[in-house]
Structure formats: structure tokens, C-alpha cells
Amino acid sequence: MTDRDRSKTVAESRVTLSSLMRPHHANFAGNVHGGVILGLMDEAAYLCASKFAEGYCVTAALDHVDFSGPVQVGDMVTICATVNAVGRSSMQVGLVVTAENPQEPGTTRQTNYSFVTMVAKDDDGRTAKVPRLVCETREDRLANCEAQLRRELRGKYEAEVREGRCRFEKEDVA
Secondary structure, eight states: GGGGOOOEHHHHOOEEEEEEEEEBBBBBTTTTTTHHHHHOOOOHHHHHHHHHSSSSSEEEEEEEEEEEEEEETOOOEEEEEEEEEEEESSEEEEEEEEEEEESTTTTTEEEEEEEEEEEOOOOOBBBOOOOEEESSSSHHHHHHHHHHHHHHHHHHHHHHHTTTTTOOOOOOOO
16 A cells, blocks of 8 residues: 555644743734744644655745734643645645633634645655545545635636736836
8 A cells, every 4th residue: 555545634744732822932912923823834734744744744825824813922832733634745834823811711803814835855855645535524624625716726826926917017218
């Protein structure tokens, strides 16, 4: 059986990472610096992809990050990561970030979400095949469909940029 003949479910990729936000994580406004959150998100994406691929993985692209609310010093940040779609050697990992004041149960709020493309590598640093993804639930299938749509739209965007669709020519001034 080859690596590509293997299959794994979305649930088998799931990783949850939690971390306490401490004073040294604060920015000038007193909230947790966005870069700290991005670092934790990259860590969660790595763990998720490596677990799924059963090997070393690298970050290839960060699709986008939405910051919908601040994280406070003292909050517990939790990042849930799952593989939403796979290619031959790539995996799109969906990340949901929540923050909670541990002294006030029930204060959990979503603060970020993002999609990261991770690529599996072999021992020689070449791309490695990853297992097929099995979507068991309606939510898994929806996340997979959305991941495929993002990939398709990103490809169209990149093609239009390459073709110079947004090029501005210097106007002749007489």
C-alpha cells in the first residue's frame, strides 16, 4: 500500500492548542500582539498537518487572517485546527481561534480564523504524498467545498495578476 492509498478522516487531523496569554505578549495598546496569535496559529497548523501526513510539514501559504476581536492578557487562547482539503502533497488547514477569561466561565469568544496551506516533506526535503481526506460529516464536506473554492478563486486571481489586468499605464501629459 502506497502513502496515497491511505485515507484519513478530518477528525483524525484535529488538533487543539491552548496557551495562556501573559504580559510579555502585550502590544502597546495592552492587548495581545497579533504576531503572537499568528505564531500560535502557525504552530497549530504545523501540528495538524504533521499529524495528518505523519511527517514533517512546512507552511506554504497563509490564505488570510481575520482579526474580529482583541485578545487580552490573562486570556486562554485556544486554536482548533483541522485539515479541510488535500492535494498530492499539500493540505489546507482551517484554524479557529477563541479566547476565554478563565476566571469568568462562559466568556469564550471567537477572535480569529484563517486558512493555511501546508506541504508535506520527505527526509530529503522533497514534497511527500499525503493521505486522501475522508469527509464524514456535513460540516467536513462544507469545509472541503469551501477550501476547493478558495483554491480555485486564488488561481483565477493569480492568473489575472500575471496577465496584467490591474496594470496602470502612465498617461501622456501634453
